[in-house]
Amino acid sequence: MTTKHREDLLRQMIRIRRFEERCVELYSSTKIRGFMHLYIGEEAVAAGVLGALGPSDAVVSTYREHGHALARGISMEAVLAEMYGRTNGCSRGRGGSMHLFDAGRRFYGGNAIVGGGLPLAVGLALASAMRGEPVVTACLFGDGAVAEGEFHECLNLAALWRLPVLFCCENNLYAMGTALARAQAETDLALRASSYGMPSWPVDGMDPLAVAAATERAVESIRGGSGPCFLELRTYRFRAHSMYDAERYRDRAEVERWKDRDPIPRLAALMREDGELTDAELETIESEVGDELTAAIAAAEAGPFEPVSDLTRFVYAEHAS
Amino acid sequence: MTITYREALREALREALTEDERVFLMGEDVGAYGGCFGVSLGLLEEFGPERIRDTPLSESAFVGAGIGAALGGMRPIVEIMTVNFSLLALDQIINNAATLRHMSGGQLGVPLVIRMTTGAGRQLAAQHSHSLEGWYAHIPGLRIIAPATIEDARGMLWTALEDPDPVLLFEHGSLYNVPGELAADAAAVDIDRAAIRRAGGDVTLVGYGGTLRTALTAADELAADGVEAEVVDLRTLRPLDEDTVLDSVRRTHRLVIVDEGWRTGSLSAEIAARAAEAALYELDAPIERVCTAEVPIPYAKQLEDAALPQAADVVAAARRAVG
Structure with missing residues (x-):
């Protein structure tokens, strides 16, 4: 992997981390409302997976998707303005934190029904296969989705029809407050997926280099026409499930143990060791990300509100009359 | 053909x-x-x-x-x-x-x-x-x-x-x-408007899908008694073509809705509410609804028949409305 590639991964993770840290402040000062689910700790997955896709590939995501959206190239301004409920938000303020969309970047949301995005990904892949386009649809979901019927229906259908889907299970060990072992009889999720006859492997989701390498390998296989792949990305969220979570279900010590594996300092240390990163360079990245964030907040706060008279727009297509 | x-x-x-x-x-x-x-x-x-x-x-x-x-x-x-x-x-x-x-x-x-x-x-x-x-x-x-x-x-x-x-x-x-x-040159049809399948001036019967036939059969029976029913086929259930239904009600002043759904919270309830909201003073009789009985549909034929809207039920409702 080139230095440039590693630096891109590092920068992407820092962008996501700093963005969400600021979101916490904005939420506390009530500028952002609704449910907000933070991704902090899981950035290696977004950086590694999304970074390995091309612009014509499609992405289906979940309600914990700020990181996915940013890594897909949706601007900080568009994501933040969405959380502010403004028309310059990437869903014009109709979706909020859980429903980020960008049709041009083929980012199909932002789905707040656990498992609800999997069938969409199968269909997007079916469309590209029927149209003869060499496109991969990446479908991100959490370990909680594995308990849903749609998970099993969709893995079967994608494998049966050899569709170009990359199933990316972000296993952060908790479905909201329910630990994996309290919900799943078999906790080896890659093993479960492999029973549907698709290549499936576990990946260290705290290591962006491992995530990027696994994604590249899977994408190459899928683009080659051999059907879907499944990645179990073993990761951990450092923060609560949402802003309303008292975290009664896990030990602080467990969280601290996982923080020792924080992907950002881990990659930075590796790059320093290999002579690919100096303190000054890291400072530059932080400073550039800080500037980007400051500009995004200003733009979000300056964004116009949708007039209430437009309330019922976008329920149906608007016909030219 | x-x-x-x-x-x-x-x-x-x-x-x-x-x-x-x-x-x-x-x-x-x-x-x-x-x-x-x-x-x-x-x-x-x-x-x-x-x-x-x-x-x-x-x-x-x-x-x-x-x-x-x-x-x-x-x-x-x-x-x-x-x-x-x-x-x-x-x-x-x-x-x-x-x-x-x-x-x-x-x-x-x-x-x-x-x-x-x-x-x-x-x-x-x-x-x-x-x-x-x-x-x-x-x-x-x-x-x-x-x-x-x-x-x-x-x-x-x-x-x-x-x-x-x-x-x-x-x-x-x-x-x-x-x-x-079906005409040999049959083609696409609009899906915006309800259709009047039978013209009549005495009472409006509203049906759709499977209940259109029930309403038309009832209209024939009513005609034998000299009551001319107008039969509206909704065709599209959302968005409802309220205008076609209400225009008919303004002509006949009586409304009977035939719906194979259950009465409670049904499409028939929606149509009745809209008629009451927009044409209450046009009505000469209370709105009548003929719906499926509030029961999971049973297997035995006599029970199933009794559960479903039948033409005889529509005839009886129309006669009550006409008075």
Whole structure:
């Protein structure tokens, strides 16, 4: 992997981390409302997976998707303005934190029904296969989705029809407050997926280099026409499930143990060791990300509100009359 | 030419598959079996397994795949065997198909047609006989259509496929074998307006799908007694063509609604409410509703018949209204 590639991964993770840290402040000062689910700790997955896709590939995501959206190239301004409920938000303020969309970047949301995005990904892949386009649809979901019927229906259908889907299970060990072992009889999720006859492997989701390498390998296989792949990305969220979570279900010590594996300092240390990163360079990245964030907040706060008279727009297509 | 409702639907599918390469049909047993009710018989041989896709029994996955394929530029037609089974795909239909355009601020659209059988009358008991289209008509973001005639069975599909939003097309199971005349040049029909199937000045009978025949049969009986009923076929259940119904009520001053759904919270309740809101002072008699009894549809014939709206019930309701 080139230095440039590693630096891109590092920068992407820092962008996501700093963005969400600021979101916490904005939420506390009530500028952002609704449910907000933070991704902090899981950035290696977004950086590694999304970074390995091309612009014509499609992405289906979940309600914990700020990181996915940013890594897909949706601007900080568009994501933040969405959380502010403004028309310059990437869903014009109709979706909020859980429903980020960008049709041009083929980012199909932002789905707040656990498992609800999997069938969409199968269909997007079916469309590209029927149209003869060499496109991969990446479908991100959490370990909680594995308990849903749609998970099993969709893995079967994608494998049966050899569709170009990359199933990316972000296993952060908790479905909201329910630990994996309290919900799943078999906790080896890659093993479960492999029973549907698709290549499936576990990946260290705290290591962006491992995530990027696994994604590249899977994408190459899928683009080659051999059907879907499944990645179990073993990761951990450092923060609560949402802003309303008292975290009664896990030990602080467990969280601290996982923080020792924080992907950002881990990659930075590796790059320093290999002579690919100096303190000054890291400072530059932080400073550039800080500037980007400051500009995004200003733009979000300056964004116009949708007039209430437009309330019922976008329920149906608007016909030219 | 004489053709059955089933054949009219099949002709519509054949035309769509022929005219638009983005169109494909997907569902349980639509291919090798020929369709649970025989609608797609022969299409697999004609169009091949890429475009006539048998699916596993995974309603949520294949309905959601239809939504995804529509997002991806295709024009899928998804068949669900019956509306009862569509409940396994309710999440996809309501949380995705109906909401994606709005949640995305108008960026996405779901040009998908979902066909399914509805209704009772064939002694299939409670899990194959319910009429839940009224439920779906509650949901913003969906269009709900119910062809009751041969012409509409032939013509509604193409119009539905041209709609940029999801359309649910309900085929009443008792209609498949019904024959009728179809013009050789039959083509797409509008799906915006209700239709007056029989003119009359004494009472308005409103039906749709399977209950149109019930209303027309009742109208014939009433005519024998000198009562001329006007029969309105709703055709589209969402958005409702309120104007056609209310214009008729303003002429006849009496309203009887025939709905195979249960009375409580039904489409008939919606129509009655709109008539009361917009035409109360036009009414010379209380609004009458003839609905399915509030019971899961039973198997035994005499019980099933007693549960469902019958022409005799409509006649009795119309006579009460006329006084």
